[in-house]
Structure formats: structure tokens, C-alpha cells
Amino acid sequence: MSAAGLPAQVAPSTTSMERAAQSLIFPGDQIVVRVAREPLLGDSVMVNERGEVSLPRIGTVNVGQLTIAGVRDTLLARYQTFLRDPVVNVQGLRRVTIQGAVHRPGVYHLNLATTLRDLIAQAGGLNEYGHTKKVAIVRAGAEIPVREWEREVGSAIDLRSGDQVVVGRKSWLALNALPVASTAFLFISYAVSLLKK
Numbered sequence: 113m114s115a116a117g118l119p120a121q122v123a124p125s126t127t128s129m130e131r132a133a134q135s136l137i138f139p140g141d142q143i144v145v146r147v148a149r150e151p152l153l154g155d156s157v158m159v160n161e162r163g164e165v166s167l168p169r170i171g172t173v174n175v176g177q178l179t180i181a182g183v184r185d186t187l188l189a190r191y192q193t194f195l196r197d198p199v200v201n202v203q204g205l206r207r208v209t210i211q212g213a214v215h216r217p218g219v220y221h222l223n224l225a226t227t228l229r230d231l232i233a234q235a236g237g238l239n240e241y242g243h244t245k246k247v248a249i250v251r252a253g254a255e256i257p258v259r260e261w262e263r264e265v266g267s268a269i270d271l272r273s274g275d276q277v278v279v280g281r282k283s284w285l286a287l288n289a290l291p292v293a294s295t296a297f298l299f300i301s302y303a304v305s306l307l308k309k
């Protein structure tokens with residue numbers, strides 16, 4: 113997936129599907145709605161600060177704090193008032209920015225199952241300057257350090273739309289340990305040689 117594009121359509125694992133099914137919709141999330149045989153009813157809309165979306169023919173719908181299944185059921189009930197046996201597909205996406213010491217920083221539109229570890233992988237992983245212990249989520253102005261983002265289950269902190277993930281750099285000494293050690297060794301060797309004279 114490119115930093116500007118939508119996520120690549122990869123078959124999700126059972127764990128990912130379960131995670132997505134349990135994730136709730138929050139303001140700032142994007143809802144993609146498709147109604148079979150009714151292309152004019154489909155839309156991609158952002159959830160406003162009140163947890164609402166506005167869709168063609170059915171108007172304003174409150175989807176905040178619902179799962180994707182809950183959103184689909186809510187929309188289905190609305191469409192059934194004027195469509196016969198509608199088939200509704202709903203996808204949720206989150207808009208998250210990642211910056212710092214990764215290969216492809218930028219803005220990503222993520223499915224609801226995406227963990228912090230998944231996002232860092234999509235961004236190409238940490239570059240040679242990245243420090244695995246300096247990863248944080250900035251949310252509503254507060255910085256949340258995430259120490260164990262590499263674990264298989266991912267971070268316990270779910271990503272939210274509007275989050276900024278920041279990957280910090282290694283220290284100058286860590287990046288230059290070998291040159292510093294080599295220089296120190298040469299200096300000590302030179303000093304010892306002078307003392308022997």
C-alpha cells in the first residue's frame with residue numbers, strides 16, 4: 113500500500129478478522145458502504161465528531177461506538193424500508209500518520225484490524241536509524257509510549273483515526289559505536305606507544 117492509497121486487498125487471517133469484528137467505530141473513521149445492485153447508494157464517508165454519517169437516501173445515521181456488524185445491521189434496517197432484500201457491505205478505515213525513522217513515512221488508511229506492528233511493517237519497517245524502544249502514539253496532544261509493539265498480538269493500544277505514530281532515532285553514540293571504538297583504540301595504542309619510548 114502506498115502512503116497515499118488505500119490498503120492492498122490481502123486476505124485477512126482469522127485473528128485479524130476477529131479483531132476487526134470487535135473494533136468499534138469512532139469519529140474520524142471512514143466508512144465505505146456498498147449496496148448490491150444499487151451503485152448510487154454506495155458511498156465513502158467520514159464519521160463526524162458526533163459519531164454520525166450521512167448517506168444517500170437514508171440521511172444521517174449514528175454509527176459511533178458500533179462494530180462493523182452493528183453498522184451493517186443499522187444500515188440494513190434503513191435500506192429495507194425501500195429496497196427488497198438489500199445486500200449491504202460495510203468496511204471501516206482509520207486514517208493514521210506515521211513519521212520518524214521508518215522507510216516510508218506518511219498517511220495510511222488502515223482497516224480496523226491493523227495493529228501498530230502492522231502499520232510499521234506497511235511503512236517499510238524501521239530504517240537503520242530507528243530505535244525499537246522509542247515508538248510512541250501521539251493522540252489528542254498526549255504522547256503514549258509503546259514498548260512492546262513487536263509482540264505477536266501487537267500493542268494493547270488500538271490505533272485511532274488522527275493518531276500520529278512517531279518512531280524515534282537511536283542515539284548518536286549507538287549509531288557511531290564502531291567508529292568511536294576504533295578511534296579510541298587507535299588513540300590508546302598511540303598513547304601506549306609514546307609511553308614506551
